[in-house]
Amino acid sequence: MARHAQVHVSTASRALSDDAAGVSTETVQRVRELAAMLGYRRDVGAAGLRTGSSRLIGVLVPRLTDIVLATIYESIDVAAGAAGYSTVVANTLDDTDHRRSHLDAMLSRRIDGVIIGDSRIGDTAAYELQKLGVPYVLVMRKLEGHLSVTTDDFLGGRLAAEHLLGLGHRRVGVIAGDVLASTGIERTQGFRQAYEAAGYPIDDRYVVSSGFDTRGGLAAGVQLLNLAEPPTAIFAVNDFIALGAMGAVRDAGKRLREDVALVGYNDIDIAATLPVPLTSVRSALGDMGRLSVEALLLRMKGEAADPVLLPPVLVPRATTVGVVG
Amino acid sequence: MARHAQVHVSTASRALSDDAAGVSTETVQRVRELAAMLGYRRDVGAAGLRTGSSRLIGVLVPRLTDIVLATIYESIDVAAGAAGYSTVVANTLDDTDHRRSHLDAMLSRRIDGVIIGDSRIGDTAAYELQKLGVPYVLVMRKLEGHLSVTTDDFLGGRLAAEHLLGLGHRRVGVIAGDVLASTGIERTQGFRQAYEAAGYPIDDRYVVSSGFDTRGGLAAGVQLLNLAEPPTAIFAVNDFIALGAMGAVRDAGKRLREDVALVGYNDIDIAATLPVPLTSVRSALGDMGRLSVEALLLRMKGEAADPVLLPPVLVPRATTVGVVG
DNA sequence: GTTGTCTGTGCAATCGTTTGCAGATGCTCG
DNA sequence: CGAGCATCTGCAAACGATTGCACAGACAAC
Numbered sequence A, B: 001m002a003r004h005a006q007v008h009v010s011t012a013s014r015a016l017s018d019d020a021a022g023v024s025t026e027t028v029q030r031v032r033e034l035a036a037m038l039g040y041r042r043d044v045g046a047a048g049l050r051t052g053s054s055r056l057i058g059v060l061v062p063r064l065t066d067i068v069l070a071t072i073y074e075s076i077d078v079a080a081g082a083a084g085y086s087t088v089v090a091n092t093l094d095d096t097d098h099r100r101s102h103l104d105a106m107l108s109r110r111i112d113g114v115i116i117g118d119s120r121i122g123d124t125a126a127y128e129l130q131k132l133g134v135p136y137v138l139v140m141r142k143l144e145g146h147l148s149v150t151t152d153d154f155l156g157g158r159l160a161a162e163h164l165l166g167l168g169h170r171r172v173g174v175i176a177g178d179v180l181a182s183t184g185i186e187r188t189q190g191f192r193q194a195y196e197a198a199g200y201p202i203d204d205r206y207v208v209s210s211g212f213d214t215r216g217g218l219a220a221g222v223q224l225l226n227l228a229e230p231p232t233a234i235f236a237v238n239d240f241i242a243l244g245a246m247g248a249v250r251d252a253g254k255r256l257r258e259d260v261a262l263v264g265y266n267d268i269d270i271a272a273t274l275p276v277p278l279t280s281v282r283s284a285l286g287d288m289g290r291l292s293v294e295a296l297l298l299r300m301k302g303e304a305a306d307p308v309l310l311p312p313v314l315v316p317r318a319t320t321v322g323v324v325g
Numbered sequence C: 001g002t003t004g005t006c007t008g009t010g011c012a013a014t015c016g017t018t019t020g021c022a023g024a025t026g027c028t029c030g
Numbered sequence D: 001c002g003a004g005c006a007t008c009t010g011c012a013a014a015c016g017a018t019t020g021c022a023c024a025g026a027c028a029a030c
Helices: A011-016 A025-038 A044-051 A067-082 A096-108 A125-132 A153-166 A182-197 A214-225 A239-251 A285-300 B011-016 B025-038 B044-051 B067-082 B096-108 B125-132 B153-166 B182-197 B214-225 B239-251 B285-300
Strands: A056-061 A086-091 A113-116 A136-139 A148-151 A172-175 A233-236 A261-266 A279-282 A308-310 A313-315 B056-061 B086-091 B113-116 B136-139 B148-151 B172-175 B233-236 B261-266 B279-282 B308-310 B313-315
Touching: A011 A025, A044 B044, A056 A067, A056 A096, A067 A086, A067 A285, A067 B067, A067 B086, A086 A096, A086 B067, A086 B086, A096 A125, A113 A125, A113 A285, A125 A136, A136 A285, A148 A153, A148 A285, A153 A182, A153 A233, A153 A261, A153 A279, A153 A313, A172 A182, A172 A214, A172 A239, A214 A233, A214 A239, A233 A239, A239 A261, A285 A308, B011 B025, B056 B067, B056 B096, B067 B086, B067 B285, B086 B096, B096 B125, B113 B125, B113 B285, B125 B136, B136 B285, B148 B153, B148 B285, B153 B182, B153 B233, B153 B261, B153 B279, B153 B313, B172 B182, B172 B214, B172 B239, B214 B233, B214 B239, B233 B239, B239 B261, B285 B308
Parallel strands: A056 A086, A056 A113, A113 A136, A136 A148, A148 A308, A172 A233, A233 A261, A261 A279, B056 B086, B056 B113, B113 B136, B136 B148, B148 B308, B172 B233, B233 B261, B261 B279
Antiparallel strands: A279 A313, B279 B313
């Protein structure tokens, strides 16, 4: 241990701490130099034992292979790092057992707070944390009664609907994602209500649920295109689903836009460079991550934080319009 | 603390430990029941303080938004979890400062081992860990003199070359990725050597480096297609680069396959469902993650582990062949 | 010269575990 | 019935840091 090196005992702790109050400048300097020379590293775990804070934030996501969540996690990690916290992330695969065991592991490490990115209707994780008194914030997906930082999914769905309505599409389909995730639910609701308000209510057969990945989009796309009167446009509640739907359109021998228009959601990087660039509703993923950390830090200080609802924007591309604006 | 609840003192520790030797079955049962009732959770950090093991494995990746690395990380986390370890992942963005600070944070948490997925030529992280005596394994990218688990990138490059040679392409371009990453280097070398062996050496102007993302692929693609005699086929050393190149082909008003054939690398999920499905060299990403954990666990036990070189397979699709086999 | 204030340092307890050692209890065997 | 042994439990010392408190010394004021 560095402290036993040359100098005194545990005055070193004070010397190495941020404010270093009550220690002579001279001593501080000497201790710090020695620490640097010896390659001394404070043991965060041991410090946490005493201070009660692990300086660790847990992040729950469905899957990191979903670029959307990976992007959010990246921004969370950056923001947390800037505040002096490390993050631990867990893939819960939208599965109760995985969530349980990962959350348990996090609590065993005396996590200081949790950012939940995988909540679903009926989910108990948030309630449990509430009961345990562990600060938490929901991100991306919301849940009634819990603080969340999300985009305005309802509005996003409406934007997609207005875009397609403006292009003259009357018979449209929706690939709605997970029926228990607020994102899929609200985007679908916003979309349907806009169509209904315009006088073209969408039949339930034209709304199919799916996984949030390419595979799910493919299957759902096939199902929609196999209807007796297939839709002339499809709204996919996320870009991966849209990519899968592209595969379905191709397999059905149809052309994107001319035969079937397609709108995705989130506007991930690759949407713009695809052979047929994808129209998508853009959400500010990085902001979401950053703001969720800010909200969590407030909660960890015991202060109140307000829910956040970021406004989405539709980016028109070749899957819906001929000439890109 | 649960132990002070009803029962004895720290016999509880023994009762809760895995083998529970030297404790009566009766006591074990009683303690465990009580622990369950009280929702007691062992503090891993405090235990680590005593035992010297944090049961934490650090993982260094360039970016999690790169699906390839996210996939590897997922499998690492699963394999580590099965062995009773948690993982912490860090985005180093292929940047020295980020790597330094993240590695420092990990060492401060007394990490038990590190899996390095972002090594580049000239990188010191591996040497530093070696010097500190912290077990580590390289994954995905190799580095001379360090244990690694990778796919046979040289062979993968050769497979791509043989495929294009077989289709009659003589003037080809390569988008080589990061010049300091072994993946890009070896895939490019394998590809070039196969072409050279076939009697069609590739001019340096037809080999351009790039970032490993869509953006980089787009820029490099534009550069290749702007050559006086543009290539009839392009080998991109990863699928995201290939996606970017697709954008370049589209922007140049050319058709995929007919005008410019395209081969990617890694065969990520979306490659198959694109409007024009992408020919790609598949590597067993999940296996790579799992095997890297196995190798690391061996090293952590002080045993020797052998380097692993997984064989890639080429999957032909519409960007190179008319009818998909 | 005594008292008081202030600054800088050291002491020791504490956080939640694990673990070597010793003590207690009950059993077996001679 | 006593010695010896096995089995179970408790004690206490670590692990590496933080922090309230007390103490030492310097200096000023009265």
